[in-house]
Amino acid sequence: MGFGPFLLLAVMEGLVSAAVLALTAVGLSLVFGVMRVVNVAHGAFFMLGALVAWFVAGHVAGPPVWGWLAALVVAPLVVGALAALVDISVLKRLNYEPEAVIVATIGVLYILEQAALMSFGPDARPVAAPFTLRLQLPWFGYSGYKLFVVVAACAVLAGVWLLMARTRFGLLMRATQVDRNTARAFGINVDRVYAGTFALGAALAAVAAVLVVPISQVHYLMGADPLLLAFITVIIGGLGSLRGTLVAALVIGLSDGVISMFWSPTLSKIIATLLVALVLVFRPQGLFGAKA
Amino acid sequence: MKVWLFHLAVLVALAVLALILPAYHANNLARILMLAVFATGYNLAFGYTGMLSLGHALFFAAGMYGAALPVSLWGLGALPGLALGLLAGGAVAAAVGLLALRTAGVSFMIVTLMFAQAGYLTVIYFNQTTGGDQGIVLSGAGRMLAGLDMTQDGPRLMVALGLYAAGLLAALALVQSRFGRVMLAMRENEERSRMLGYDPFRVKLAVLAISGLYAGVAGAGYALLFGYAGAGFAGVQYSILPMLYSLMGGAGTVLGPLIGAGAMFYLIDIASGLTTAYLMGVGIALVVLVLFAPRGILGWVRERVLPWLP
Amino acid sequence: MITTKKTGLAPSRRSVLMGAGAGLLAGAGLIRPVWAQAAPLKLGFQLHATGIGAGYGRWYQRTADAAVKLINEGGGIAGRPVELVYEDDGTDPKRGAEVVDKLVSQHGCDLVLGTLFSHVVMGSAPRAGELKVPYLVCSEGYHVASGALNRWTLQPGITDVRSQISSMAPWVAGNIGKKVTMVYPDYAFGYDHRDFFTAAIQAQGGEVLAQIAIPPTETSFTRYFPQIPPETEVIYHVMVGPGVLTFVKELGEFYGTGAKPQLFGFIDSLEAVDTATPGLEFLEGSHFWEAHPRVKPADAGEHEAAYRAAVGVDDNGASTGDAADVATYSHMFSTWETLFFIKQAIEAAGYTGPADRQKLVEAMEAISDLPYGIERPQGAKTFNGKTHQAFGVQNISKIEGGKLVKVHTTTIEEGLYPDAVDYTTMAF
């Protein structure tokens, strides 16, 4: 394959990676931005969303698109509700102290993973894509659904941006983000905003899972890698910056894709990892974080 | 004085335990002690100095391979191997610190995490030498440590106890020293400390390197005592484990990491006998702990019973 | 829901057994009076119940339970009933060593068996050697026969990868192509393939054009496919873990309907996966190595049906209760065969308890011929006492209509290679 087509493929793959990263990171970024806590269980919520998608898709008759659409509705609701429960019963009682939240959400991660192992089993299961479309280019073929994921990621990000910028709940979240105590003094029910934000973050993880699972599989340990990558994306982007998260996803996804053209897979990963680390070393506040 | 007597008494108690425990638990004790060395060093950086690193697996692995490779490839003796592992852990930690300490907080977490991830992949990449994920087994001959046979349970436990005792006493001396007070100062208020004439970068770099020495000797010890080195020990969970041990036992307490390592070990050991989903037990325990004893087991004791504990 | 023998409750379970045993004595005692006196033989099983190997572990347990049931129905081992004690190692080498300890020191097992993943074997074998306990792995890794381990570690129930590959290569070169690109995971089990297939195909006058090692953290593969040289005739693929389906699907999307190389894969990629799963259509017509054909071949041996019935597997290699629950058929027989190997060795050694462990290993090393029978449903084997490794026949199957159809069986001789170690000269 010539260099041109190879580069094209690398860029397409990079874009898909970026879309997946952005999708998994946006919920984490939201929670991080508004509540200033690291939700280690974010990957587990992602996994749970995929699991619900698998379950729903298996129980809806007709072409795969119906099952997939049903999952797109059901998974965020189920996962979001569970997250709200976690927030109210655990995180709130920890007063959102950063270290305590890390430990507690590691605990939640284990609980959810093991619950999945017990109910779902250890095997990987596929979920059918809502449509099958294969693009045949002169040099290689490509999955149409993967490109759809890129479009969907843009839509989800735009939706989150609209929510933050244009809705009352978005306003409440932004107010709470600036100063929890002032928000409370202004009569905002901070507890409810936090529970809502945490649930929304988890629901976004579930949406990401429903979108991503047709190009991977459901597995009870599937949450670990997305969590790490999403976490990295959020930090590189700059704390809680939606724009930063998007740009970081593009930088990481594309660099990962293009770097993999030149070296063996493992060496590419090493180089890409170090590169991203160095971005932070020389720009510790992230790409779009405020200085100091 | 009281503090030193107390910790010496703990070491004596451990030695007595080592003598009377049945074989299985005696061996567990050896493992727990080595993990506790690792976590004690981690806690110096995390609990005392406030550096939340997710890169300690790299320092542990540096020590592990720093000892295991020369021993298995060139027939180096176990004792120099142990020393090499110690230095490798410290050197890698210092090198990572030089870059990573330009950042703080969550960025520091991520940068250390990514360096460790790159380290893990590097171990995989050089699998012809390191054995990659499958790892390498050390022969019995390579595990003769200063005349003590590490394939024998008794000497092994003795060495583990010796290493832990050295690590504990060094940590105790450190946190009780003037420098130990500066470590706390970094954790509590870095800007104030700078305006008292301390260079946060150098203090933190020194602590990270010391912490790396602990991780290095623990990794080297783990390889030599138990005869195996593998890429799994360089994985991200080996950065998270010492943090969990510290938090569970009590971050910022000298004995906490030992208590945490022991509690976690037996939590898994006992729960795995009851259910396949034993990690769920771990999960529940973590949530309960953080809800009801947020300062960890020893932190709880210090608040209520022994306020003078370092 | 996974059901595991709750080893932590073993004492209470034992007491229950004793109570029940007393009640049954009247009936059972008439048939097998010897059971009344004999203490059970306790065999420790290191099980991948959680972690990345959990999909395999479930079937290993099921097969081992079935074998023990059969052994006990036949009068046990040396007249003693057999009891399996399972401990989960989380598919982790560190925990693996601890589990060996626990099974031997805590549960008092006579020996330990059952480990699949190579890194767990490597992590655990030193401890077995220290405890001087026979450690019988079911891993197919080339770690036992390479000499990396010790006198106490043996692999009597499954052929190692080096041998499997050596016996495959002539067929691959002769029937599908000589210019090969390898895609394999960048860890343990991938390296054996990399090293030995490359050598084996060269011996056949073929060559490996590219070796693409996929790092274990990777979940997407398309970006590496352009590294497959266009003149490639055969893509040799071996992947494990949850990423396998993605790999195949993406390969299918990449090549599509256009010209494409032949595919040859190791079934490890698709163990516990239904070959008719949507997305795997691309595999139609491609070939796989199988140790033990998942779909019962027309010419299957006389004991095949009985073995399948005992484990609860239908003729398609799925659970009899659930056609979607596909077995890890090409690996799990190893636990069965290992248990019968243990029976043979214990009875030959006159083993009565832990003091006889050395005698037991010597008896194992003395075994060489392992003929076909219900004890060895996968096929006859020879056991090399010096290298502690068993060698058996291998099979090649083709996917036709979404089903694996056996097309070729190798001989044991094709898989033999010079000894790399003589464990019998090593100290215990």
Add this chain to the structure above:
Amino acid sequence: MAAVILEAQGVARAFGGLRAVDGVDFALQAGEIHALIGPNGAGKTTFVSLLSGRIAPDAGAIRLAGQDITRLPAHLRVRRGIAYTFQITSIYPRLTVFDNVALAAQSRGVRDLQAAIAAALARVGMGDLAGQEAATLSYGHQRLLELAMGLALQPRVLILDEPTQGLAAGEIAAFTALVRSLVPETTVLMIEHNMEVVMSLAHRITVLNFGRVLAHGTPEEIRANPAVQAAYLGTGDAAA
């Protein structure tokens, strides 16, 4: 005239478009109490931050006893004798009073830590509070602790950023007496809004406005300076 101990020449620092400090020349004389006053946003805190090294200047030079320290990092300036106490109380809340002061004293390599701490605490009248956790102190005591930490450094120049802010009237009187007792061993530079304190304590005053020096001189000269009255004292009631 006494020797100049700390000197700034044309120092400037901008944040974005805002010139917070815009070419300030300044000289602190050994042994004096010098007050820095000016309206809010005049650049006072930025200026002392430049002196103490917390922020780097865009231009200009800073000299301590004749030696150029413009590029010296903050912690080394502290070692050379410039101590800084924060505008917003900045202590180690979870450490004891003893440890708080010890951190200051050991920074200059004191042999007898106990004695140095006891002396510093006695000076601020907190000798009996050494074992208490700093977070549990009253606000007034926390400010005094901060001062004790500054004293324990035995600095040549002690920079106090609004030390009396939030103190009760009685506490201010004690504080004034304490600061007066520090000179001439130590030189004191203080930012202060309380004009009563300024006029009674300061030997000399520098007035900043919009990042520039508006005036400097003795309290009497400043009181009489029409430019200062216009720009800062305005109606003149601030002195009341």
